[in-house]
Amino acid sequence: MDLAEYRSAARAWLAENLPASDPKTFMAALHDAGYSGITWPAEWGGQGLTQAEERAFAAVARDFSLPTYVFSIGLGMCGPTLLDRGTPAQKERYVRRLLRGEEIWCQLFSEPGAGSDVAGLQAKAERVEGGWLVNGQKVWTSVAQHADLGLLLTRTNVDVPKHKGLTMFVVDMHAPGVTVRPLRDMTGRSNFNEIFFDDVHIPDENRIGDVDDGWSVAVTTLLHERLSISSGVGMSGQRDDPSSFEALSASVDTGDPVVRDQLVELYVRSRALALFNQRLAQETKAGIFPGARGSAAKLLLAELTSFGADLGVSLAGPEAVADGHPLGAALALAPALSLGGGTNEIMRNIIGDRVLNLPPEPRVDKNVPFKDLKVNS
Amino acid sequence: MNLLLTGEQRELRAAVRSFLTTVNPRDGYAPSGYERLNGELGLGGLIVPEEYGGSGAGHRDLAVVLEETGAALLPGPFLATVFAAIVLGELGAKEQLAAIAAGTPATVGPLWGGGVTESGGALTGEALFVNGAEAELVLVRTPQGVFACRGTASPVETLDITRSQARIRFDGEPALALGELPARASDLIAVALAAEQLGVLRAALAAIVEYAKVRVAFGRQIGSYQGVKHKLADLHCALEQAESIVRYAAWTADEDPEELPKAAALAQAYVGRACFQAAKESLLLHGGIGFTWEHDAHLYYKRAKSDEVLLGPPRIHRAKLADLLEL
Numbered sequence: 001m002d003l004a005e006y007r008s009a010a011r012a013w014l015a016e017n018l019p020a021s022d023p024k025t026f027m028a029a030l031h032d033a034g035y036s037g038i039t040w041p042a043e044w045g046g047q048g049l050t051q052a053e054e055r056a057f058a059a060v061a062r063d064f065s066l067p068t069y070v071f072s073i074g075l076g077m078c079g080p081t082l083l084d085r086g087t088p089a090q091k092e093r094y095v096r097r098l099l100r101g102e103e104i105w106c107q108l109f110s111e112p113g114a115g116s117d118v119a120g121l122q123a124k125a126e127r128v129e130g131g132w133l134v135n136g137q138k139v140w141t142s143v144a145q146h147a148d149l150g151l152l153l154t155r156t157n158v159d160v161p162k163h164k165g166l167t168m169f170v171v172d173m174h175a176p177g178v179t180v181r182p183l184r185d186m187t188g189r190s191n192f193n194e195i196f197f198d199d200v201h202i203p204d205e206n207r208i209g210d211v212d213d214g215w216s217v218a219v220t221t222l223l224h225e226r227l228s229i230s231s232g233v234g235m236s237g238q239r240d241d242p243s244s245f246e247a248l249s250a251s252v253d254t255g256d257p258v259v260r261d262q263l264v265e266l267y268v269r270s271r272a273l274a275l276f277n278q279r280l281a282q283e284t285k286a287g288i289f290p291g292a293r294g295s296a297a298k299l300l301l302a303e304l305t306s307f308g309a310d311l312g313v314s315l316a317g318p319e320a321v322a323d324g325h326p327l328g329a330a331l332a333l334a335p336a337l338s339l340g341g342g343t344n345e346i347m348r349n350i351i352g353d354r355v356l357n358l359p360p361e362p363r364v365d366k367n368v369p370f371k372d373l374k375v376n377s
Numbered sequence: 378m379n380l381l382l383t384g385e386q387r388e389l390r391a392a393v394r395s396f397l398t399t400v401n402p403r404d405g406y407a408p409s410g411y412e413r414l415n416g417e418l419g420l421g422g423l424i425v426p427e428e429y430g431g432s433g434a435g436h437r438d439l440a441v442v443l444e445e446t447g448a449a450l451l452p453g454p455f456l457a458t459v460f461a462a463i464v465l466g467e468l469g470a471k472e473q474l475a476a477i478a479a480g481t482p483a484t485v486g487p488l489w490g491g492g493v494t495e496s497g498g499a500l501t502g503e504a505l506f507v508n509g510a511e512a513e514l515v516l517v518r519t520p521q522g523v524f525a526c527r528g529t530a531s532p533v534e535t536l537d538i539t540r541s542q543a544r545i546r547f548d549g550e551p552a553l554a555l556g557e558l559p560a561r562a563s564d565l566i567a568v569a570l571a572a573e574q575l576g577v578l579r580a581a582l583a584a585i586v587e588y589a590k591v592r593v594a595f596g597r598q599i600g601s602y603q604g605v606k607h608k609l610a611d612l613h614c615a616l617e618q619a620e621s622i623v624r625y626a627a628w629t630a631d632e633d634p635e636e637l638p639k640a641a642a643l644a645q646a647y648v649g650r651a652c653f654q655a656a657k658e659s660l661l662l663h664g665g666i667g668f669t670w671e672h673d674a675h676l677y678y679k680r681a682k683s684d685e686v687l688l689g690p691p692r693i694h695r696a697k698l699a700d701l702l703e704l
């Protein structure tokens with residue numbers, strides 16, 4: 001089937017199956033129809049297709065509202081990490097259920113003291129009989145209040161430099177000692193949480209990768225995170241985005257040439273990014289993995305989102321900031337994309353260091369044992 | 378839609394790139410170099426149909442070549458001749474197309490505004506022509522259509538010393554009528570120019586990225602400072618988008634005539650400005666050396682701005698987009 005046919009079949013399926021009764025039922029149906037885990041190996045419950053189909057589906061899905069938000073962390077980050085770094089037994093246990101929406105995942109990396117510099121985290125895992133005991137706190141954890149499982153990055157060794165003493169686990173979010181407290185974010189809703197771990201026991205079979213090699217696993221997750229954010233994989237549709245070019249040009253008075261020019265700017269930026277994403281998809285299909293260039297797509301999306309929301313509110317005027325106007329809501333949500341998944345500054349560091357190969361900044365934290373390092377308390 | 382280069386296009390790029398390594402943008406027009414360019418590489422008649430002695434290549438191939446000539450700041454009438462070939466191709470002017478395939482340097486103008494009119498088969502007036510003094514075949518846009526005509530060319534001083542221009546005067550010289558200029562020709566010219574601008578952008582960025590790896594200040598390379606690194610990261614983002622747009626616009630030129638006008642306006646609206654932005658930042662981040670005559674940074678800077686206004690004030694592309702988007 002060529003991509004055009006693939007797209008029209010996907011469109012027809014979505015039109016028929018939306019709106020859905022509830023997210024979990026929808027995910028199971030999506031999986032049955034072959035649209036969940038499009039690029040994932042068939043062996044573990046995926047469809048065994050390419051990024052081209054994945055992005056084609058995401059492009060079609062943008063015209064709809066998919067109730068997939070709660071699955072986005074699992075689909076975009078945790079699942080791909082399991083595929084890259086999990087054992088066959090772990091893949092068998094988790095992947096298919098993730099794709100069918102039977103288990104919801106969250107990503108437990110950031111802590112109050114460590115976000116951009118996530119390798120500076122302090123939640124610790126200690127070896128005990130039959131596994132590990134975890135104590136510490138995580139924060140800004142999206143969808144954790146709904147999650148069944150979490151990908152948890154912990155410190156297992158303080159006598160080595162910070163990147164060398166981390167270990168990754170799968171944690172059961174319903175295990176004794178796990179406390180999830182929703183945090184109200186700036187949109188007024190509770191999409192992210194703080195999580196407390198008090199003597200939480202994790203069996204050793206839940207460890208992903210080697211002991212003290214968790215950083216290399218985390219890097220895999222973060223790479224997938226940027227690519228999935230920029231390509232919209234697992235995200236709900238943008239049909240309702242009130243600050244898109246289409247929505248704004250239909251809703252504001254374009255009689256004023258200044259307004260027209262501002263909308264042209266939005267169009268130009270939107271098209272530029274859409275075409276870049278399309279080119280990345282075609283490259284991936286041709287076997288060229290975008291790697292750190294995904295950070296460029298993520299940064300551009302964050303900036304475009306913020307630009308569109310800002311422009312939308314400014315064009316609409318005072319109405320936009322009253323009475324729960326969708327443009328006001330879009331403006332309140334926009335910073336999420338510039339912060340989650342790595343801030344704009346961190347994206348620029350990555351592009352500079354890994355794409356342009358510019359010299360790194362001098363580091364004071366690379367070769368110092370973690371216990372001697374300055375960290376947030 | 379395909380936004381990637383084919384294997385053949387990558388070979389073409391490599392061949393052109395290696396040929397251009399010896400080019401010095403300050404040397405001016407070197408007819409002997411152009412003989413090799415047109416002969417060995419067959420670039421003169423690249424988009425001229427094979428039946429008139431050209432290679433019959435598409436606009437995607439042309440974009441690949443222009444990106445390289447842009448990056449090298451190739452002096453002389455290459456771009457002007459491409460513009461002329463585009464116009465002649467759209468007009469179906471066989472004889473003139475054959476002349477271009479045979480290596481005749483050409484130009485078309487004015488690219489913006491008027492100044493020349495036809496009456497009774499003769500032209501009067503004057504206008505600016507890119508490489509007007511080097512061109513042997515001069516195509517003149519008038520309200521009455523396109524004509525081939527030789528006037529009196531006086532070279533003018535140009536901001537961009539790597540691309541000459543001339544004011545050509547017509548005092549009733551007899552002119553050969555070639556027909557009404559189809560709108561499509563202007564779009565194809567806009568796409569071709571965007572491809573050159575992509576090359577200029579890429580080269581200006583590459584130059585400063587390399588410099589940032591070796592220039593030291595306060596005990597470390599300047600590229601390790603975020604004030605520098607983050608600007609370069611942003612320019613890299615612009616480059617990625619500019620390349621995507623140029624590939625897309627060139628694809629519409631070959632495959633999707635309906636989409637071409639919008640793609641051409643998009644290409645000029647985005648790539649023109651991104652190119653100047655890159656050239657400007659590149660110059661500034663070079664420090665004082667960037668402001669010297671000897672350094673090439675100002676050549677990119679001036680080429681970028683000259684290109685951005687070559688087809689008219691940049692707002693016209695945005696205004697055209699607004700119209701096409703029915704705003």
Ligand SMILES: Cc1cc2nc3c(=O)[nH]c(=O)nc-3n(C[C@H](O)[C@H](O)[C@H](O)COP(=O)(O)OP(=O)(O)OC[C@H]3O[C@@H](n4cnc5c(N)ncnc54)[C@H](O)[C@@H]3O)c2cc1C
Pocket residue numbers: 073106107108109110112113114115116117139140141142143192335336337339340341342343344345346349603
């Ligand atoms: C909506 C949302 C959802 C999130 N979801 C999750 C989740 O599901 N799981 C999870 O683990 N985390 C999640 N996060 C956390 C997110 O990854 C962090 O907030 C982010 O990485 C920034 O870390 P920080 O908050 O500690 O800020 P800091 O790291 O303290 O950064 C503060 C400022 O300093 C800048 N800065 C820091 N280091 C550098 C540097 N080297 N160079 C230049 N500037 C620098 C930053 O760019 C920022 O502007 C989420 C965040 C948001 C907003």
